[in-house]
Amino acid sequence: xxxGRKYIDAVRTFANYAIVLMHAWAAQTYVTRGTWEYKSxxxxxxxxxxxxxxxxxxxxxxxxxxxxxxxSLAWWKEKLTRRVKRLLVPYLAWNALFVGFYLVASHAVPxxxxxxxxxGLTTWKGAISKVISFMANPIDMPTWFMRTxxxxxLVAVVLAPLLxxxxxxxAYLLLAGWFVFSWQMKWGARMCFTYPFYSILAFTIGMxxxxxxxxxxxIFKSRWLAPLAVVGMAGLFLHNIRWHWDYSPVRDISFxxxxxLMFCLGPTLGRVADKIKCWKFVKDSSFFLYTGHFLFCSMxxxxxxxxxxxxxxxxxxxxxxxxxCTLGVVVNLSAYWLGKRVLGKVFGVFxxxx
Numbered sequence: 001x002x003x004g005r006k007y008i009d010a011v012r013t014f015a016n017y018a019i020v021l022m023h024a025w026a027a028q029t030y031v032t033r034g035t036w037e038y039k040s041x042x043x044x045x046x047x048x049x050x051x052x053x054x055x056x057x058x059x060x061x062x063x064x065x066x067x068x069x070x071x072s073l074a075w076w077k078e079k080l081t082r083r084v085k086r087l088l089v090p091y092l093a094w095n096a097l098f099v100g101f102y103l104v105a106s107h108a109v110p111x112x113x114x115x116x117x118x119x120g121l122t123t124w125k126g127a128i129s130k131v132i133s134f135m136a137n138p139i140d141m142p143t144w145f146m147r148t149x150x151x152x153x154l155v156a157v158v159l160a161p162l163l164x165x166x167x168x169x170x171a172y173l174l175l176a177g178w179f180v181f182s183w184q185m186k187w188g189a190r191m192c193f194t195y196p197f198y199s200i201l202a203f204t205i206g207m208x209x210x211x212x213x214x215x216x217x218x219i220f221k222s223r224w225l226a227p228l229a230v231v232g233m234a235g236l237f238l239h240n241i242r243w244h245w246d247y248s249p250v251r252d253i254s255f256x257x258x259x260x261l262m263f264c265l266g267p268t269l270g271r272v273a274d275k276i277k278c279w280k281f282v283k284d285s286s287f288f289l290y291t292g293h294f295l296f297c298s299m300x301x302x303x304x305x306x307x308x309x310x311x312x313x314x315x316x317x318x319x320x321x322x323x324x325c326t327l328g329v330v331v332n333l334s335a336y337w338l339g340k341r342v343l344g345k346v347f348g349v350f351x352x353x354x
Contacts, residue, residue, distance in 0.1 A: 004215055004217060006270050006273070007217050007266035007267065007269070007270050008059060008063070008266075009273070009283055010266065010269040010270045010272070010273045011055060011059065011262045011263070011265075011266055011269055012056070012059070012283075012286065013273070013282060013283045013286040014052075014262075014269050014272075015052035015055065015056055015262065016286040016287065016289055016290040017286065017289070017329075018049045018051075018052045019049065019052065019142060019290055019293075020289060020290075020293045020297060020324075020325055020328075020329060021044070021045060021049050021321075021325055022045050022046070022049040022050070023045075023141075023142065023293065023294060023297070023298075023324075024045060024297070024301075024320075024321040024324035024325050024328075025041065025042070025045035025046060025321075026298060026301060026302075026324070027301055027305065027317055027320035027321050027323075027324060028041070028042070028317060029305070030305040030306075030308065030316065030317075030320060031312075031316050031317045031320075032312060035314070035317075037314055037315070037317050037318060038317060041317055041318070041321060042237070042240075043233070043237050045321075046236070046237065046240055047233040047234070047236045047237040047240070048233055050233070050236055050255065050258065051229055051232070051233065051258040051261045051262065052262060053145075053198075053199070053255060054198055054199070054202040054255045054256060054258055054259035055202075055258075055259060055261070055262035055263065056145065057149075057152075057198075057199045057200075057202040057203045057206065058202040058203065058205055058206035058209075058216060058259060058263075059206060059216070060149050060152070060203060060206065061152070061156075061202070061203035061204060061205065061206025061207040061208075061210070062206035062207065062209055062210045062216060063206075063210070064079055064083075064153060064156055064206075064207060064210075065156070065160060065163075065206070065207040065208075065210035065211050066210050068160055068210070068211060070161070070164075071157065071160065071161055076157065079153065079156075080153060083149070083150060083153050084150075085348075085352070085354040086352045086354075087146040087147075087149055087150050087352070088146075088150055089348075089349050089352075089354055090143075090146065090287075090291055090349060090350060090351070090352045091138070091143050091146045091147055091150075092131060092132070093349040093350055094140045094143055094291050094292070094350065095130060095131040095138050095139050095140050095143060096131050097140075097295075097350075098130070098139040098140045098294075098295065099121060099127050099130055099131055099139055101295065102115060102116050102119070102121060102139065103116060103121060103127075111302060119139060121139075134147070134151070134194075135190075135194055137193055137194075140291065140294050140295070141193070141294060142290060142291065142293070142294055143291060144193045144194065146291075147194075148194065148195055148199060149203075151195065152199075152200060152203050155200070156207065159171055159204055159207060160207060160211070162174070163204070163207055163208050163211055164211060168204075168208050171204060171208075172204070175197075175200065175201055175204060178197070178200075179197050179252075182197065183249065186247075188246075188247025188248070188249075188251075189245060189246055189247040191247075192245070192247065192251070196251075196252065196255070197252045198251075198252040198255035198256050198259075201252075201256065202255075202256070202259055205259075216263045217263050217266045217267070219263070220259075220260035220263035220264055221263070221264060221267075222264070223264060225260040225261070225264055226260075226261060226264055228257050228260065229257060229258045229259075229260060229261035229264075231257055232253075232254040232255065232256070232257030232258035233254070233258060235250055235253065235254035235257065236250075236251065236254035236255065236258075238250070239251050239254060284351075285333050285336045285337075285351075287351055287352050288332070288333075288335075288336040288339075288350060288351040289329065289332050289333065289336070291350065291351075291352075292332050292335065292336070292350070293328065293329070293332050296328060296331045296332035296335055297324050297325075297328030297329065297331070297332060298324075298328075299328075299331070300323060300324065300327050300328040300331055301320060301323065301324045301328060304320070304323060305320060308320075336351065339351075
């Protein structure tokens with residue numbers, strides 16, 4: 001059990017850093033498209049890093065179902081309370097902070113003023129929708145994952161007992177029906193960053209493994225699954241080229257093919273974690289990094305990017321991405337360190353430790 005916990009912490013932490021790299025793709029706005037450098041980073045940021053998403057959903061379902069024997073109010077209250085503190089409170093706090101920051105800073109930064117208008121923050125309805133909504137994209141975009149998990153915690157009230165009966169066949173048939181229905185209704189594009197099908201399926205598989213007392217690190221330990229993940233990355237990359245923001249089942253299939261990768265790497269990531277001297281700080285701060293990098297890393301990128309207009313040659317995109325993932329991360333983690341010391345327990349609304 002201790003090894004499993006260690007691997008889960010390692011996968012979660014490295015996944016949070018991978019999501020920072022994913023959003024470092026914002027640097028592409030400052031370079032010429034179509035170069036080999038551009039295409040290479042496109043693949044890394046938008047396909048390779050995406051492998052962490054289905055793994056995170058699976059782990060969330062796995063941990064939620066831990067200790068479940070049959071539905072009881074006590075079990076439900078405990079699980080829901082913990083996730084309200086860990087997910088809902090930080091979700092609301094970060095998105096409210098973002099809205100306030102955008103509205104104030106937009107008076108001095110033209111780029112942010114454009115965002116304020118685009119996001120509809122000039123009206124109460126538009127501002128509130130970016131903080132409290134089940135469907136609108138949150139202004140702190142990475143936090144869509146947290147909102148989705150909260151909804152799945154509610155859905156788990158139905159899923160858990162279904163997975164305990166008839167080996168979960170009824171639950172998977174219902175999910176298959178939901179997939180066909182949503183596809184026929186052409187809801188796929190709308191759900192890409194709200195409730196994509198791969199996410200609920202991965203979450204359900206995680207719950208099922210937990211209820212069956214099976215560890216995902218055992219189920220997905222075969223190294224033969226790694227090439228499958230690479231095929232999934234290629235599939236997602238080709239989907240982004242062919243359909244972009246439109247939807248096709250290739251997207252969900254690609255994510256599901258990538259799902260085993262982080263569990264294959266779990267023991268390796270655990271060994272890497274053991275060699276990092278400041279691992280506790282890295283692990284404890286990674287949630288704040290995940291929720292805050294859209295602000296802090298982006299501020300660093302968009303402060304530096306406009307100053308490099310003279311540089312249009314090779315290496316610029318690589319440089320900006322490295323800056324996003326190094327200097328941006330340093331600023332982000334410095335804010336975490338300072339916030340912990342100045343705000344104390346109140347800071348828990350931002351790092352999920354209430």
